[in-house]
Amino acid sequence: MKAVVTGGTGFIGSHIVDLLHQSEYEVAVIDIQPPGAYWEVPAGVMVEKMDVATPECEEFIASYHPDVVFHLAARASVTDSIHNPHEDARTTIDGMLRVLEGARKGKTKKVVFSSTAAVYGNPSVAIPISESTTADPISPYGASKLAAEYYLRVYRDLYQVDYSILRYANVYGPRQGISGEGGVIAIFSKAAIEGRTLRLFGDGGHTRDYIYVRDVARANLLAAEKTGSFVLNISTGSETSNRELIEYIQEVAGHTLEVSQEAERPGDIRRSALAPGSALYGIGFRADTAIRAGLEETYRWMKDWVAHV
Ligand SMILES: NC(=O)c1ccc[n+]([C@@H]2O[C@H](COP(=O)([O-])OP(=O)(O)OC[C@H]3O[C@@H](n4cnc5c(N)ncnc54)[C@H](O)[C@@H]3O)[C@@H](O)[C@H]2O)c1
Missing domain, CATH: 3.90.25.10 (UDP-galactose 4-epimerase, domain 1)
Incomplete structure (x- = not known):
């Protein structure tokens, strides 16, 4: 199996790359930043220094023909998105379109997207929040992630590229x-x-x-290997x-x-917590x-x- 990981030199992405490598995937990373000194890139993993929101990224994915793209590249900060809403939208929305066009041209079967609890905003529902709660973001970061989720749905309907939308709680590790x-x-x-x-x-x-990063990496693999399209919270509850x-x-x-x-x-x-039950039922994932x-x-x-x- 071939995989592309966008944002793959980052915190969560690097753990996904490690797990993919252990699981004998052939892996290419797309990231605007080179790997940090705290991470030794596994042998055989290709790292492409590239902006996700550019035609080069789209072309790379189209010609690499990955079976799955794990899409994590983002300016992962609510505060930054408030100060730089254009850059947040460019990276998350244009980035998603580049990934999806590359996936469509490259005959990729699935895009696994790192989304966030921020799409829910501050709902007045009982905690933990389930996936059926109406998304109502209160930050540019949450709004752009939700827009990107909608593009995934559109590309599934138009071009049969499946998606796994994973809405993470607070990841640490x-x-x-x-x-x-x-x-x-x-x-x-x-x-x-x-x-x-x-x-x-x-x-x-x-x-x-708080959910541990290696649990999140495992959830990504389970989501990639499950057929069909779905939205799941990735959380402890x-x-x-x-x-x-x-x-x-x-x-x-x-x-x-x-x-x-x-x-x-x-x-x-x-207070914030996401209901974890659908992930257990849908992909057999439990944060342990x-x-x-x-x-x-x-x-x-x-x-x-x-x-x-
Ligand atoms: N950490 C959390 O608690 C959390 C919670 C919910 C969702 N997420 C999502 O998970 C993903 C990974 O987050 P993280 O915590 O590992 O953050 P991170 O900042 O460590 O990783 C993001 C990576 O994206 C890269 N990137 C940024 N802009 C780019 C661009 N234009 N082109 C290519 N690469 C670019 C960065 O260089 C970085 O390596 C993000 O999409 C984030 O929104 C994280």
């Missing part, structure tokens, strides 16, 4: 940078390792549904508060951490890394990385 969506575990871990004060916005009661995260990091670090409590950030959703275990691995990786740079 080794290789995550300290900016971007859901980076709080990386930010807290790095501050704890460097002996800095942790900045806590609000009373510590804000919750998120459980909420962890910032206060709990700090307690866990203290346990892993083995010492008390200094925390400065600051004003709540405007627009910060109080407990937050405490995943956090320990992330902390250990961050400690090695901080010592290395």
